[in-house]
Amino acid sequence: MGSYLSSVAIPSNLPRPSFEQLFRKELGLKEAEYNLVLSRFVVRHFQKRTFLLNAGDVSTGKFYVNSGCTRSFVLDRKGKEHVLFFGFEDWWLADFESYMTGKPGKQFIQAIEDLELLYISKPDFHALTVQVPALHEWFEVRQKKMTFAMVDRLIEVKTMCPEERIEKLARARPAIFQRVALHDIASYLDIEPGSLSRIRKRMLGEHRIS
Amino acid sequence: MGSYLSSVAIPSNLPRPSFEQLFRKELGLKEAEYNLVLSRFVVRHFQKRTFLLNAGDVSTGKFYVNSGCTRSFVLDRKGKEHVLFFGFEDWWLADFESYMTGKPGKQFIQAIEDLELLYISKPDFHALTVQVPALHEWFEVRQKKMTFAMVDRLIEVKTMCPEERIEKLARARPAIFQRVALHDIASYLDIEPGSLSRIRKRMLGEHRIS
Numbered sequence: 001m002g003s004y005l006s007s008v009a010i011p012s013n014l015p016r017p018s019f020e021q022l023f024r025k026e027l028g029l030k031e032a033e034y035n036l037v038l039s040r041f042v043v044r045h046f047q048k049r050t051f052l053l054n055a056g057d058v059s060t061g062k063f064y065v066n067s068g069c070t071r072s073f074v075l076d077r078k079g080k081e082h083v084l085f086f087g088f089e090d091w092w093l094a095d096f097e098s099y100m101t102g103k104p105g106k107q108f109i110q111a112i113e114d115l116e117l118l119y120i121s122k123p124d125f126h127a128l129t130v131q132v133p134a135l136h137e138w139f140e141v142r143q144k145k146m147t148f149a150m151v152d153r154l155i156e157v158k159t160m161c162p163e164e165r166i167e168k169l170a171r172a173r174p175a176i177f178q179r180v181a182l183h184d185i186a187s188y189l190d191i192e193p194g195s196l197s198r199i200r201k202r203m204l205g206e207h208r209i210s
Numbered sequence: 211m212g213s214y215l216s217s218v219a220i221p222s223n224l225p226r227p228s229f230e231q232l233f234r235k236e237l238g239l240k241e242a243e244y245n246l247v248l249s250r251f252v253v254r255h256f257q258k259r260t261f262l263l264n265a266g267d268v269s270t271g272k273f274y275v276n277s278g279c280t281r282s283f284v285l286d287r288k289g290k291e292h293v294l295f296f297g298f299e300d301w302w303l304a305d306f307e308s309y310m311t312g313k314p315g316k317q318f319i320q321a322i323e324d325l326e327l328l329y330i331s332k333p334d335f336h337a338l339t340v341q342v343p344a345l346h347e348w349f350e351v352r353q354k355k356m357t358f359a360m361v362d363r364l365i366e367v368k369t370m371c372p373e374e375r376i377e378k379l380a381r382a383r384p385a386i387f388q389r390v391a392l393h394d395i396a397s398y399l400d401i402e403p404g405s406l407s408r409i410r411k412r413m414l415g416e417h418r419i420s
Binding site for chain 2: 074097144150154157160183190204
């Protein structure tokens with residue numbers, strides 16, 4: 001785990017819109033359950049460029065993204081970075097295979113904006129899913145959705161041309177070109193940065209005309 | 211769902227080594243539980259080249275592969291096929307997103323060898339997971355492994371050169387080049403069939419010499 005600026009119990013006056021929205025509204029937790037859940041999480045702030053996780057680390061807990069943005073990447077044999085995912089608000093961060101198996105992971109996770117995260121350890125999370133069954137059920141559904149999202153990413157990489165991949169990403173994440181560096185988006189999409197820039201300019205030009 | 215040659219309750223004399231191995235040994239089901247599980251499955255035989263599932267179909271159940279081999283593929287905008295997975299013995303088959311959501315799927319599943327499958331409908335499977343908790347727990351773990359396998363496929367497609375991808379597949383599935391057509395393996399690996407053939411010949415030559 002990288003360094004972090006603060007690690008404190010959550011004060012009641014902290015703005016945590018995503019987290020509260022998720023647990024109170026989506027999961028419909030009652031006051032006592034919500035307070036129990038909240039009590040197991042710890043707020044952590046990471047500065048832009050900090051590494052939350054390095055390849056070879058074991059993920060002993062996971063982070064909920066309350067605000068900010070991250071990139072998860074792996075290295076190939078030659079040491080070149082390949083971006084797998086971006087993490088935005090309401091996303092969970094870990095190398096989830098490492099989290100499940102307890103073995104060292106393959107992924108790096110780096111802050112590309114200042115982050116406000118809520119951290120929970122694996123044993124604490126497990127205890128919560130026993131105490132709050134709605135949380136367990138919700139995570140099972142989420143797990144399945146994550147599998148489908150991965151299959152979709154695979155289909156995208158295999159079947160879509162650069163234009164289609166850019167269009168799909170821009171539709172799913174309209175603000176991504178304002179928040180993330182072009183070379184990271186290019187790596188995520190498997191497109192050369194020069195081509196991404198050129199194609200995007202052409203696409204924006206077409207939209208302005210039409 | 212495509213056509214199938216037979217659909218009957220499982221006779222007790224049927225050879226079903228993989229299925230029995232999985233449920234009796236791996237899951238450790240007792241006699242009564244195993245018989246309950248078995249009673250909900252139906253044997254189906256599909257001839258080589260038959261389609262089990264077409265894009266647009268809803269997966270209302272899933273198949274366990276007792277013997278044989280399948281390919282799952284999607285079409286791009288131009289109608290070109292892209293192989294996502296192969297299904298071998300001990301594999302489960304469905305478009306799992308369609309299975310979960312009840313919406314039409316994207317994947318085609320085709321027999322590339324004669325198949326002996328065990329089919330179970332979604333409501334029957336759900337009922338079984340309630341009656342046999344070990345089955346539920348086992349499927350949760352399996353779901354997570356499936357997610358990690360998908361992340362691995364994504365990493366492979368993004369970071370590995372053709373030689374590394376071929377080597378990885380040959381190590382994981384030594385018999386695949388005997389069972390599956392070269393153009394399907396090429397599509398799965400995202401390598402041109404001509405290049406796959408050339409690289410593989412060179413790799414086999416090197417192994418013979420060393």
